[in-house]
Amino acid sequence: MPNYPLTRFYGQATLSAAxxxxxxxxxxxxxxxRRQSVIRREREPVDAFYLLLEGWASSAIxxxxxxxxxxxxxxxxxxxxxxxxxxxxxxxxLTAITECRVAAVPLxxxxxxxxxxxxxAALFFMMVQIERLALMDIVAALGKSSARERMxxxxxxxxxxxxxxGAVENACFDLPLTQELLGDVLGLTAVHVNRTMRLLERExxxxxxxxxxxxxxxxxxxxxxxxxxxxxxxxxxxxPVPGEM
Amino acid sequence: MPNYPLTRFYGQATLSAAxxxxxxxxxxxxxxxRRQSVIRREREPVDAFYLLLEGWASSAIxxxxxxxxxxxxxxxxxxxxxxxxxxxxxxxxLTAITECRVAAVPLxxxxxxxxxxxxxAALFFMMVQIERLALMDIVAALGKSSARERMxxxxxxxxxxxxxxGAVENACFDLPLTQELLGDVLGLTAVHVNRTMRLLERExxxxxxxxxxxxxxxxxxxxxxxxxxxxxxxxxxxxPVPGEM
DNA sequence: CGCCCTCTTGATCTCCTTCAATGACAGTGG
DNA sequence: CCACTGTCATTGAAGGAGATCAAGAGGGCG
Numbered sequence: 001m002p003n004y005p006l007t008r009f010y011g012q013a014t015l016s017a018a019x020x021x022x023x024x025x026x027x028x029x030x031x032x033x034r035r036q037s038v039i040r041r042e043r044e045p046v047d048a049f050y051l052l053l054e055g056w057a058s059s060a061i062x063x064x065x066x067x068x069x070x071x072x073x074x075x076x077x078x079x080x081x082x083x084x085x086x087x088x089x090x091x092x093x094l095t096a097i098t099e100c101r102v103a104a105v106p107l108x109x110x111x112x113x114x115x116x117x118x119x120x121a122a123l124f125f126m127m128v129q130i131e132r133l134a135l136m137d138i139v140a141a142l143g144k145s146s147a148r149e150r151m152x153x154x155x156x157x158x159x160x161x162x163x164x165x166g167a168v169e170n171a172c173f174d175l176p177l178t179q180e181l182l183g184d185v186l187g188l189t190a191v192h193v194n195r196t197m198r199l200l201e202r203e204x205x206x207x208x209x210x211x212x213x214x215x216x217x218x219x220x221x222x223x224x225x226x227x228x229x230x231x232x233x234x235x236x237x238x239x240p241v242p243g244e245m
Numbered sequence: 246m247p248n249y250p251l252t253r254f255y256g257q258a259t260l261s262a263a264x265x266x267x268x269x270x271x272x273x274x275x276x277x278x279r280r281q282s283v284i285r286r287e288r289e290p291v292d293a294f295y296l297l298l299e300g301w302a303s304s305a306i307x308x309x310x311x312x313x314x315x316x317x318x319x320x321x322x323x324x325x326x327x328x329x330x331x332x333x334x335x336x337x338x339l340t341a342i343t344e345c346r347v348a349a350v351p352l353x354x355x356x357x358x359x360x361x362x363x364x365x366a367a368l369f370f371m372m373v374q375i376e377r378l379a380l381m382d383i384v385a386a387l388g389k390s391s392a393r394e395r396m397x398x399x400x401x402x403x404x405x406x407x408x409x410x411g412a413v414e415n416a417c418f419d420l421p422l423t424q425e426l427l428g429d430v431l432g433l434t435a436v437h438v439n440r441t442m443r444l445l446e447r448e449x450x451x452x453x454x455x456x457x458x459x460x461x462x463x464x465x466x467x468x469x470x471x472x473x474x475x476x477x478x479x480x481x482x483x484x485p486v487p488g489e490m
Numbered sequence: 491c492g493c494c495c496t497c498t499t500g501a502t503c504t505c506c507t508t509c510a511a512t513g514a515c516a517g518t519g520g
Numbered sequence: 521c522c523a524c525t526g527t528c529a530t531t532g533a534a535g536g537a538g539a540t541c542a543a544g545a546g547g548g549c550g
Contacts, residue, residue, distance in 0.1 A: 071381045108483065114483065137306070
C-alpha cells in the first residue's frame with residue numbers, strides 16, 4: 001500500500017486519523033515512470049485517476065492543429081487525471097516530466113469512498129473547486145496579461161505549491177521544465193520564453209543556474225503578477241463535520 | 246420555493262423523484278436582477294452560491310491592472326459562484342447580462358445535503374469536474390489558437406449549451422453580449438471581436454441581425470474549432486447508486 | 491569523439507492592439 | 521416632435537508584442 005503524501009489536504013481541513021489512513025492508502029501498488037513517458041494518454045478509456053507520490057508531471061491537451069497546451073503542472077502529492085472521470089475517454093495526456101512514482105485509484109474504489117464517507121467526498125469536492133479556481137486564474141492571465149506577467153505568475157504559483165511540500169529553500173527551487181514545456185504552459189513559443197526569462201534575470205527579479213531557479217525579489221514579483229494569491233478557507237462551513245460521517 | 250430547472254443534471258445521471266425535488270427546491274426565495282447589476286461582487290465574504298433560474302450572467306475576475314476577464318458566461322439553469330465556496334472572499338464578480346432571476350443557496354444548507362445525500366454530493370462533484378474541463382478547453386484555446394478559432398469555439402459552446410435548455414432553433418439563438426463583453430471572454434479587444442465576427446460573416450459561417458446569431462455552417466465551424474466537443478459519461482461507474490444513499 | 495537536445499540571440503513578419511472617427515439607434519427631456 | 525446624450529457597431533491607420541525563421545554555442549550521453 002503506497003504512502004500518498006497528504007500535503008494537499010492539510011491546508012484544507014482537519015483530518016481524523018481514520019481519514020488520513022483511508023486517504024493515504026487509497027491507491028494501488030506504486031508504479032514508476034521514466035522521464036518523458038506517458039502515464040495516461042488522451043482518448044484512452046478512463047477507469048482510474050492517479051496519485052502522484054513523487055515527481056513532476058504534466059497534464060496536456062493536444063489540439064487538432066497539432067499544438068499542445070499544458071493545462072497543469074503536477075508536483076508531488078497532486079491528484080492527476082480526475083477531470084476525465086466524467087468522460088468516457090480521457091481529455092488530457094499525463095506525462096512524466098521527471099521520473100515519477102504514481103499510484104492508480106480505480107474509479108470503482110472511489111465510489112465506495114464517496115458513498116460511505118461524506119466528509120472525504122466533500123474534501124474531494126473542495127479540492128476540485130480549488131483546481132477550478134486555479135484554472136480561472138490561468139484563464140485571466142492568458143486572456144489579459146503579457147508574457148512577462150504570465151511568467152511571473154507561473155513562477156510564484158510553483159513557488160507557493162512547492163513551499164507547501166517543502167521543496168523550496170531560500171526562495172530557490174528546482175524547475176525541471178524545458179523552455180519549450182514552459183512555452184506550452186504559458187501559451188508562448190520557447191524562443192519567447194527564453195527572452196522573457198532573460199529579461200526577468202536582467203531586472204534582478206530571478207536568478208538561474210541550470211534547473212535551479214531563485215526568486216530574488218518576491219515582493220516585486222508579487223506586484224507584477226496579474227492575479228493575486230488566493231487564500232483557501234480552512235474547514236469551510238459547508239464541510240460536513242466528522243460527527244456527521 | 247423557486248423552481249430551479251434541472252437541465253444541468255439531466256445529461257449527467259438518472260435522478261429519482263426525491264432527488265429532483267430536493268434539487269429544484271434548494272434555493273431561497275427568488276430575486277430579480279436588472280441588466281448590468283451585480284449579483285455578488287469580488288472580495289465580498291462568501292456565504293452562499295447561486296442558482297440562475299433564468300437569464301444570462303457573467304463570472305468575471307478583475308485584475309490589478311484594471312482589466313477584466315470573463316471566466317464563464319452563465320445561462321439559465323447554471324450554478325454560479327461555487328468556486329468561491331472554498332475561499333473567505335469571493336474570487337469572481339457575478340453580473341447580470343440580461344435581467345436575471347436568481348436563487349441563493351446558503352452554504353450551511355449545502356452542508357446538510359452533502360452530509361445526508363452522498364449521491365447528490367457526487368453529482369455536484371461531477372458538475373464541478375465538468376466545469377473544470379470546460380476551463381481546461383478554454384485555456385487550450387486561449388493559449389494556442391487565433392482570434393477566429395477562439396470565437397468559433399465560443400459560439401459552438403454557447404450553441405450546445407443553449408440547445409440543451411431549448412433556446413436554439415434552426416442553429417439560431419440570442420446572444421445578448423456586447424462585443425466588448427465578448428472581448429472580455431475571448432481575451433481580445435472589442436475592435437478585434439468586431440473584425441473577427443465580420444470575417445466569419447463574410448465567410449458564410451455565421452449570420453447576424455441584432456442580437457440574433459445563426460450558425461450557418463456548423464459542419465465547417467466544427468472543423469475550425471480548436472477543441473473537440475466533449476461527451477459527458479452518463480451515470481459514471483464511480484457515482485454512488487441510489488440504493489447506497 | 492560526435493550527436494542531439496536545449497539555450498541563446500538576431501532579423502523579419504504578422505496578428506492583434508491602440509487610437510481615432512463615423513454612423514446607427516434607443517432613451518430622455520424640452 | 522425633435523435636439524441631446526450615451527451606448528454600441530463599424531472601419532481605417534499606425535504601432536507593438538510575440539511568432540517565425542535561422543544560426544550558433546554549450547553540454548550530456550552514446
